Amino acid sequence: EDKVVQSPLSLVVHEGDTVTLNCSYEVTNFRSLLWYKQEKKAPTFLFMLTSSGIEKKSGRLSSILDKKELFSILNITATQTGDSAIYLCAVNAGGGADGLTFGKGTHLIIQP
Amino acid sequence: DVKVTQSSRYLVKRTGEKVFLECVQDMDHENMFWYRQDPGLGLRLIYFSYDVKMKEKGDIPEGYSVSREKKERFSLILESASTNQTSMYLCASSVSLDTGELFFGEGSRLTVL
Numbered sequence: 172e173d174k175v176v177q178s179p180l181s182l183v184v185h186e187g188d189t190v191t192l193n194c195s196y197e198v199t200n201f202r203s204l205l206w207y208k209q210e211k212k213a214p215t216f217l218f219m220l221t222s223s224g225i226e227k228k229s230g231r232l233s234s235i236l237d238k239k240e241l242f243s244i245l246n247i248t249a250t251q252t253g254d255s256a257i258y259l260c261a262v263n264a265g266g267g268a269d270g271l272t273f274g275k276g277t278h279l280i281i282q283p
Numbered sequence: 284d285v286k287v288t289q290s291s292r293y294l295v296k297r298t299g300e301k302v303f304l305e306c307v308q309d310m311d312h313e314n315m316f317w318y319r320q321d322p323g324l325g326l327r328l329i330y331f332s333y334d335v336k337m338k339e340k341g342d343i344p345e346g347y348s349v350s351r352e353k354k355e356r357f358s359l360i361l362e363s364a365s366t367n368q369t370s371m372y373l374c375a376s377s378v379s380l381d382t383g384e385l386f387f388g389e390g391s392r393l394t395v396l
Contacts, residue, residue, distance in 0.1 A: 202381070202383070203383055205383055205384065207385075207387075212389040212390060213287070213373070213387040213388055213389045213390065214373070214385075214387045215387070216384055216385070216386070219383070219384060259325070259326065261326075261383065262383075263381075263383030271328070271383045271385075273325045273326040273327075274325060275323060275324065275325035276325055
């Protein structure tokens with residue numbers, strides 16, 4: 172059975188800190204790993220990673236994939252209160268809709 | 284801008300009632316999905332559809348049905364709501380099943396009393 176594990180499940184830091192969120196996976200037929208950010212409403216797409224070692228970057232957020240060790244990290248530098256959200260990791264394995272497996276999410280709280 | 288609209292943000296229903304959750308997307312996407320999201324359990328796929336009138340069961344279809352009469356609209360139906368169906372329901376669409384990139388609606392929070 173495909174599995175995606177995110178850690179930590181929750182995290183509280185102060186504004187300005189740097190955080191690292193983890194996502195490990197065990198799937199057959201890996202195709203891609205995706206990160207989403209969910210505030211109080213719809214999850215919004217952040218990154219899709221398919222190749223090991225290539226960093227994807229968007230402003231203060233960055234992510235990298237290690238296909239040998241089967242994990243990905245999402246880094247947020249100089250955190251702001253607006254970064255408070257649930258961060259979801261999902262792995263696409265098999266290409267079909269039922270091949271997309273989500274982790275339980277990391278609930279990140281940024282305190283002023 | 285890509286838009287997935289769920290008609291009801293908050294609903295309160297009684298046990299045994301029939302519940303309709305509507306979802307409309309304006310991106311001409313082939314694929315549409317219904318997930319439920321519960322604390323500690325993450326997102327779980329209920330049903331998906333890859334074409335009009337086509338539907339496939341996801342991981343937890345029991346107690347649910349769906350309807351896709353038009354490409355832009357995907358409805359989730361709870362024939363007889365039960366308290367364990369109290370949850371956040373998220374609709375999503377995608378242009379391709381290969382990438383896994385989904386566009387989500389804002390969610391419908393259903394409480395069944």
